[in-house]
Amino acid sequence: MTISFEGRVAIVTGAGGGLGRAYALELARRGAKVVVNDLGAARDGTGQSDAALKVVEEIEQAGGTAMANGGSVTDEGQMVEMVAKAKEAWGAVHVLINNAGILRDKSFTKMTMDDWRLVVDVHLTGSATATKAVWDMMREQNYGRILMTASSTGLYGNFGQANYGAAKLGLAGFTKTLYLEGAKYNVKVNTIAPVAGTRMTEDIFPPEAFKAFAPENVVPAALFLVSEDAPTNQIVGAGAGFFHTAHVTMTKGKMLSAEDRTPEGVAAHWAEISDREGETVPKSGADQSMTILQSLQG
Template identity: 55%
Template sequence: MSFDFTGQVAIITGAGGGLGRAHALAFAARGAKVVINDLGGARDGDGASLSAAEQVVKEITDRGGEAIANGGNVTSEDDMQALVSQTLSAFGRLDILVNNAGILRDKTFSKMSLDDFRKVLEVHLMGSVIATRAVLPTMQKQEYGRIVMTTSSSGLYGNFGQSNYGAAKLALVGLANTLKLEFSKFNIRVNALAPVAATRMTDDIMPPQMLDFLTPESVSPAVLYLCGAAAPNGEIITAGAGTFARAKIMESKGLYLGPDATPEQIAAQWDVLADLKTAESFDQGSNQSQKFVVNAFENKP
């Protein structure tokens, strides 16, 4: 199976550097026309400049590709609507959205201001929501679209000092899990990427010996896969240093203890009900509810 994006148009947010830049170059190398969105702010989100986005556009056009720059803020509905209008005016269609824009404001939870907590949620979570809502009418009309949410190991597993970032990143998995159901009838597939890469977001978090392996370019093949014609729907791919894996939220088979169960019973049977050897993953929340009701029905007096 080959991945040729000739004739397709991809919007990538936060594409002025790091992972977004690597994704943009990878799409352009395979024929896509690319919209480089980047506010051009600092790592914490302050400031704005179009120069980073324009530099990536130059890299693409110098190699014979097609790209345009956009300096819109993903947290602004007006900016994201303008981004879509600019894309359609320049290229006539819109096939792919990679929600990659993000900021960091790390501190332990007890020392973090609520302002810093809200700001990170606003950019990562609401920025992805707003950008996705902006592209949706076009994708629905053409009955085709590929959307990628950028989650993180901080959201899936936790990371010291990143409660705001982790909360936003896991929320994006919840968003993707619902959108995969709502958009599937339009042939719009929504997946999540959990990348690890050496960028300005991580250059003072990881030791240099690790960063040497974690190139942004080693992550981008996963994004191309998630945006292909035969892309999966509702998957989480983890990627870093050339390794790719599938992540899933799993639930043990469980143990029926009855409507009058006590915490003492849960404690006594913990090893049994927590056993993940027969764990399963559900396609939607109602599957879990069905499991509970079936267990109760099968065990009724």
């Protein structure tokens, strides 16, 4: 069955190039009206350009419908205005892909707190600001698809990216609460962890790998995750045509006796506490409490 976005309105942040541009082009090709949001800054967050206008031109030349937006995801007023303009022009917003981001890579010892704050503000708080601007509308219309952009750095760590990793894992956690709050309103929320050759990574990958990791190879997962029949509360990794899911799991654990509830007791039973055989994927934070209660009763 062909996945179509006919009649849907989508916002893609950071869509002036790289992944965001690829998402916007394919959404438009499949029938969506697209708000191409981009501050047009360099990857460290400085400067501006007309990148969003160029992507709109590409979409229109291919017969699609789009509008450019130069608002910053860190500015609540600009995000509210962006959503209002989309609603005024096209009646609603059905899809939001939070893709905007910057890098300020340094080892933590050399990182300033300004470097920390700026990256967390753009990635984590910026995604919350854009999401907040569409959230009530999506609830009221009983339809919404939201995608957060995490990273392997957030899920698994990477030297020199403490600020970026903290923000990216924060987005996965943001998803895990929003999917619960949006469920009865048919608002589905997912997380993508892309590996792509973009201006953010062009000096990291060798040339051949850079080609293999073209943004277009991430697009299938992203569009599936914002489609009508999308799952919800998923973390999906995508790059070079390879796709996988990632999960926050819970081991079966070990209920310690009263005498063993000491640091020494935890040390003595560490192998059982951390044994991954039979681990589960909790659907909410309450599942952890329920597991503990069941152990108490058992």
